[in-house]
Amino acid sequence: MDFRFTEEQEMMRRMARDFADNEIVPYAQEWDAKDEFPWECVKKMQEVGLMNIGVPAEYGGPGLDHVAQNLVVEEIARGDAGICTTMAASTLLAADPVLIAATDEQKKWWYGRELEGVIGAFCLTEPGAGSDVAGLSTRCQKVGDEYILNGTKQFISNGGVAGQYTVFATLDKKLGHKGICAFMVDRDTPGISVGKKEDKLGIRSSNTTQVIFEDVKVPAKNMLGKEGDGFKIAMKTLDISRACVAAMALGVAQAAFEVSVKYAMERQQFGKPIISFQAIQFMLADMAQLIEAGRLLYLEASCKQDQGLPYTDAASLAKCFCGDVAMKVATDAVQIYGGYGYTKEYPVEKYFRDAKIMQIFEGTAQVQRIVIANDIIRRFSK
The missing domain is CATH 1.10.540.10 (Acyl-CoA dehydrogenase/oxidase, N-terminal domain)
Incomplete structure (x- = not known):
């Protein structure tokens, strides 16, 4: 090691x-x-x-x-x-x-x-299908050597700025996960439009929109895998992405921690820097512990990916823990700043808002706990 x-x-x-x-x-x-x-x-x-x-x-x-x-x-x-x-x-x-x-x-x-500079977007989530991927409604119908896509995707990061999409659609919703297919789609294909841009709590510099498909003709050669492979491809994609989101959450936590330490060293109360008070020291010590533990978790998951080892459970542990760490550290950062932390003059209120999405996208904290619990049951049932 x-x-x-x-x-x-x-x-x-x-x-x-x-x-x-x-x-x-x-x-x-x-x-x-x-x-x-x-x-x-x-x-x-x-x-x-x-x-x-x-x-x-x-x-x-x-x-x-x-x-x-x-x-x-x-x-x-x-x-x-x-x-x-x-x-x-x-x-x-x-x-x-x-x-x-x-x-x-x-x-x-x-x-x-x-x-060449073309931005990509991952089109999976729909207005009625978030955690329930198998419940998506966007249709794909085979006509000759093309597939016709119809449906609306929701909360798509880069939705309005992307030039190419990976899109998931179903041959028939009654087939559940067995009917889902995956496609590479050029943004300039006729029938694609961008819906409303979301006015978000955090990560506001990212572009998040609906993407609407109306009789969009996609060449059959742009299908990834074969018919019915889409669900498996989506699940593998989310497995890979969870360590990435864990790293992103740790970045927010690290930023909140660094500015908190700096502020605590400069802010004077009762004639001395607030970092001299044990209450503040303990908050910073807890932040440091959580960040270091989270970093080890996402690096373990990343390392297992690189070594070709099973990593699904490690990625869920990392994503769940690091998302919670980002929220905890950002919350405590606001507390250390006190009243100033509640204003937009200082960066911690932004970290607080940015942190929340880390417990939601690419599999909510609750979904990660389901994955972790199922692994526990599987291991202890042997």
């Missing part, structure tokens, strides 16, 4: 941290306040390769392992969880179905466009 990062992993972590400090942190609160998608920053991320961290080397990308990818995710989220969502939703979440199930020709198409 070696806790040292490789030279490449450490180089990527440092590069992401420097980028976050210089290109994200100074502007994050402004993006949040304006509910604004930061196109210029995204273009800079594309130029330095951050928007392509999930592209395999054989298709022109950096070929990073999952540990390196998620170290980058943590550092960018430390700068701003919203722009990190943009990055991760494009190069990781939307592209993971391609990584899992695409042919060589399909990968060349998808990754080639991504390297």
